Amino acid sequence: MRIQAILILMCTFFVTGCASSLPRLKTAEKVDLKRFMGPWYVLAAIPTFIETKAYNGIEEYRLLDDGSIDTIFTFNQGGFDGPAKRYNPRGFVVDKVNNSTWAMQFIWPFKAEYLITYLNADYSQTIIGRNKRDYFWIMARTPEIPEADYQRLISMLKDQGYDMSKVRKVPQLWQKQSGELVNDEKNN
Numbered sequence: 745m746r747i748q749a750i751l752i753l754m755c756t757f758f759v760t761g762c763a764s765s766l767p768r769l770k771t772a773e774k775v776d777l778k779r780f781m782g783p784w785y786v787l788a789a790i791p792t793f794i795e796t797k798a799y800n801g802i803e804e805y806r807l808l809d810d811g812s813i814d815t816i817f818t819f820n821q822g823g824f825d826g827p828a829k830r831y832n833p834r835g836f837v838v839d840k841v842n843n844s845t846w847a848m849q850f851i852w853p854f855k856a857e858y859l860i861t862y863l864n865a866d867y868s869q870t871i872i873g874r875n876k877r878d879y880f881w882i883m884a885r886t887p888e889i890p891e892a893d894y895q896r897l898i899s900m901l902k903d904q905g906y907d908m909s910k911v912r913k914v915p916q917l918w919q920k921q922s923g924e925l926v927n928d929e930k931n932n
Contacts, residue, residue, distance in 0.1 A: 766875070766877060766905045769859055769861050769873050769875055769904060771839070771842060771844035771845055771859050771860055771861055772842065772844040772860045772862060772870075773842060773844075774842055774843070775843040775844045776843075776867075777807055777813075777837070778807060779867045780805065780860075780863070780867060781805045781807050781813075782805065783802050783803070783804045783885070784802065784803045784804070784870065784883035784884065784885065785801070785802055785883060785884050785885070785886060785887045785914075785916055786798070786801030786802065786819075786881055786882075786883050786914045787882045787883060787884055787887075787888075787889065787894065787914055787916065788894070788897075788898070788911055788912065788913045788914060789879065789880060789881045789911070789912055789914060790878065790879050790880050790906065790907070790910045790911060790912070791912055792879055794829075794831065795817075795819060795914075796912070797822045797823075797826075798819035798821065798829075799819060799820040799821075799822070799823055799824050799826060799914065799915045799917070800818075800820050800824065800915070800916055800917060801817070801818070801819040801914045802817070802819070803815065803816070803817050803881070803883060804816045804818075805835065811837065812834050812835060812836050812837075813834065813835030813836070813837070813846070814832070814834065814835075815833045815835050815848065816831075817830070817831040817832075817833070818831075819914075824915065824917050831850070833850045834848070834849045835848050835849075835858065836848075843860075844859065844861075844863075845857075845858075845860075846858040846860070856874075857876075858872060858874070859872065859874060859875070860872060861873040861880075861904070862897070862900060867885070868884060868885045869882075869884045869885075869893065870882075870883050870884075871883075871897060871900065871901065873904070873906075877907070880901055880906060882894070882897050882901075887916035887917075
């Protein structure tokens with residue numbers, strides 16, 4: 745019983761971490777959950793340990809009848825032709841007014857903070873962050889965005905107090921052809 749209690753405390757510390765002296769992140773003013781659903785290409789991140797060598801990262805969301813969010817994160821490990829990886833956490837909307845504060849559950853009963861800190865008006869670019877400034881993800885509906893947009897998003901994150909030396913651009917080789925997503929290495 746004592747070992748189980750220690751493990752629970754360790755996991756809780758891992759998920760919630762230490763209190764930060766940084767101000768709380770502002771979240772998107774209002775997120776239309778139905779518009780937010782679907783695939784998002786992961787373009788850059790301060791990655792978690794499972795995604796430090798991710799290529800072709802895509803996070804896809806599907807709103808379930810109970811209000812939770814089925815999440816599928818896929819990528820190739822270590823290269824464009826690396827082994828396919830798939831993770832399936834469950835999202836829970838915590839802030840039902842703005843829909844921009846979620847909890848993401850990879851392992852029951854632990855939930856990690858997941859904040860939609862930026863979402864552009866046409867729902868084509870977003871930033872997901874955490875108050876601890878330990879992780880973030882820049883995502884878009886397309887595998888590339890204009891460099892000026894990317895630099896603007898990076899600047900926003902820097903202004904929020906993130907350590908920019910930890911940022912990793914996620915290589916993407918996807919193209920949209922005939923309504924299907926295909927990996928097209930010869931064109932990149």
